[in-house]
Amino acid sequence: MDFWRAILALVRRKYVGLPIVGLAVVLAATAYLLTPAHYMSSATMVLTTPTSGGTLSQDPNKPTGLTNPLLNFDEGLMTTSAILIQALNTPQVAAELGTADGPTTLVVNDGSSNPNLLGVRGPFVYLEGESTSAVQARAVVLRAQQRVRDELLSRQKALNAPPITYITLVDVVPPSTPELKRATQLQLAGAAVVLTVLLGLAGAYTAERLLAARRRRRNDEEPVEPGDGPEPPEPDAVVDPSTVRFAPVARKGTNGTAVPEQVRTQSVHR
Secondary structure, three states: OHHHHHHHHHHHOHHHHHHHHHHHHHHHHHHHHHOOOEEEEEEEEEEEOOOOOOOOOOOOOOOOOOOOHHHOOOHHHHHHHHHHHHHHOOHHHHHHHOOOOOOOEEEEEOOOOOHHHOOOOOOEEEEEEEEOOHHHHHHHHHHHHHHHHHHHHHHHHHOOOOHHHOOEEEEEEOOOOOEEEOHHHHHHHHHHHHHHHHHHHHHHHHHHHHHHHHHHHHHHHOOOOOOOOOOOOOOOOEEOHHHOEEEEEEEEOOOOOEEEEEEEEOOEEO
16 A cells, blocks of 8 residues: 555656656657558458369269359368468468568468458458558468469369369458558557556656665764753752751631641752
């Protein structure tokens, strides 16, 4: 409790509270202005099978039946989407797309970072590009889309899959127009405010304690001047019996008349 009372007392002081608040505002504004704004663009794709399915009939007289690709999402497509996502999250692909270093980043997953796809299971490939440039944010998504399609085609060719059974990628949401994101700027500005206030109050509290300790030490070291301290107590009085005298005084009797009486007085030796 004493600590918080001291902090509140420091905050109420104009030469402590106001400078800390002013410095916090200046640093927050500086952090906000110096942090570059970020732009984000995203795209969502889904894997689909051809209308003839994933098998090819060996008998031309008995062709396979036709199906609706949107009604034919099986575990095989989920596995293929996982393979593609893993392939695009390698350092080699990041260097190829220009996201290994620099302000441009790329997120590739199955839509787990997209709030619109939460709770939906499917062979999705979600791409999210972010950069300090709106053009670069959308360009990296376009490059990643083409890289996913090339990866899917090359893997199917490598497995000698019949071309008529090739899986294709369909855009669910094409690359979006880059949106301005200020989350990083706001986070840094908030961090600057919190740190400035905490460090400022901690420094003021420490300085106050040091000054109080110095004042107490100075008071303890100051010499005491003669006469400044309390007067020593008087010694007990000593009565000399030879100096005892009696003096007459008047007191009232029972009938109200004054009656003389001897009262002893004494001389006191110290």
